[in-house]
Amino acid sequence: MELLQCHLKCLSRDLLTDIMARLDGSTLASAACTCSDLLGIAREQSLWKQLCHSTWPSTALKEAQHLISSSAMDGFDRLYADSYPLILHDKVAKNIPALTHISPSNFASFIDVYYSDQCILSRVLDGIPSSGDFCEDDETSDLMRWLLSCPFTLVLLDVGHDEGTGDGNELHPANNQYDHHQILAPHFMSFVHTDHCNELLKRLRLSWVLLDKKRGRAVNLSSWKPLLVKKIWATDGDYEIHFGCIVPVEESVLPHKLAKCLILARCNLAENGYLGWKEISMHFEDTGGVHVCGGKSLTILNQALYCLRSNSRLMVEEGYQQFEELKQEMIRKKKLKETIADWLCLSFEVAIFITFGYYILPI
Template identity: 35%
Template sequence: MSIATVENMASLSSDLFYDILRRLDGATLASAACACAAFSSISKEERLWENVCSSMWPSTSRDDVKSLISSIGGFKKFYADCFPLIVNKEVPEFRFNDYLQYLEELTEAEYYGDVDELENISPSDFVSIVDIRYKDQTICSKVLWGIPNANSFNGWFYNCPFRIDLLNNSARDDDHGGEVTLSVSDGLPPITLMGRERKDGKLWQDLHGGIRLSWIVVNRKIKQAANLSSWSSLGGQRHWPTDEDFLIRFGSVLPAKDILPCQVVECILIMRFRVTHTEGVGVQTTLKLTELSMQLGDMEGAHVNGRNSLLVLKEALSCSRSKNYSEALESCLLYSKVQSELKEEKMRNESRLDRLFILGGIAACMTFCYYFL
């Protein structure tokens, strides 16, 4: 069998180039675009990047999401914005006393943000595009237009803790009928007894290592997007609050400079599964997704209110990112370290005050007894 030789790349058809490039993932496609002029030209085709995005984020295959992505700059820009994860290495290593002094120096207007800037932000401008994978298989794709319960923007939402409950408020979910489950057929290890799972933790280890979350936030007004998730799990808690519950935490560290005193906040993404069936005769081990939520928390663990959350989310869409996912994890670990140190310092200060009040009480009693008894 003879093999035809190719003297140069120019002798190959553009259709063949396109067929080659459409089989690549996003990172490889971006690298291939730098290989030659022909690849560079063809890699600008939006159809290629649309295929890449729909492969990585199945929710982008919806017609309404396609229209949204086209309106903010196209699929190539969308991939460039959302594939890298947010990295924030400027976590302030401040002392607790300095933090309190800073709070006392702020006026109410300064603490609660720029009101004029806030007037240019509307909860309806934000769109959440969420995809969950388990062992490279998509198990959930949801899209939420706007921020729920924000109609009374200048009242309840404005001052209360910010929270998005995606399962209760998301738009239609054509693929899963509104209920997301995992079973042994999806790759879960079987569970016969919850007591045994509590000891060996096989199911927890499998969930913790196999679940991936992408939570992309798009602002339609400023035409920017970012992925607020850490992709892989940052931690969690098993058998809480009940023996059948497994809580997995994702997130990122977002800039809050000139918005909050702590200068950075944590975007907390919570995913909770509950065991609905254990292994038995004719029954497979089955988990049901019962919670998928987002909230923002400051250094002290307090939830950020709706007003400041809108400012933080807008700022996050233009902050630094990295294609190295380990850097995003390091950023979150650094935040947790500083937060733990702040908590320990607060507990030490409270302990000192407690001892001071006890000694003061004893001294007062002794003085009273000495003079009046």
């Protein structure tokens, strides 16, 4: 340690800062633990700001920087520490502050999509679109009741959505009017192999960082790597890619204390071999595969901000597999109950028919 400090004293602070600016977040944090000189440099927010911008280019957008600077977030080091590790599925966080009021405007999302380690799409969502008009203190408003009771879907991008159509049960952004070529042109990529599902599984990455502006907390809701890639032949060969995580929740929120955050991306392969985005959205499901309503979804978002984290993406995938196994088991039990109920009804009807024939028909 003394030798290290001796060598460090031979280097100027500017040179040390330049060296540490080249480190990733984990290495920078480890270097800060070695001595007081490096700790002082590692506390500089400019280093963590640069790390956040390189890891999530959406945070470098003008709108995102305004949201972060005006929030209660302590600094970019806290944003990185909250958002880089992924959610652990097996433990419910303790001491979670209760949501006294539903405040969709408190949430902001920073979404980045990568292909072969190159960022191809960055977007910022401030609040939950279509809910910004309601007052959080007005618990009896029609918009409030609609938000709490309807299925929750947070849509980032929907090329095929046409305002004025639909059943009104999903939360769509009011300002989601992007030019078709503006969406697709910057995000093209050529495929070399014929197995496009495997290509997407290997090369595509997605990050969805949720920020609570009021409390200064953040969390990454994505699995980073795809959890599932499949081709939908019914929609002219679109590819459906699933990202997300399993959020442990209180039993009062969902009976089985697990919620699946599903980030759904849908794209298609053009004739010239390029990939174009058609939809990116996020919603929650329970262990029965049912979409969670807005009230519970906001509670789950709040609990996700305080979940335990891990840098192991294998643990995230294990949690997803366990959730799917539990889901299939519940579906199997439900079908078994329905089958038993059907047999009981049929047996009851047969018994009535036999009894009716015995007493009514002549011997």
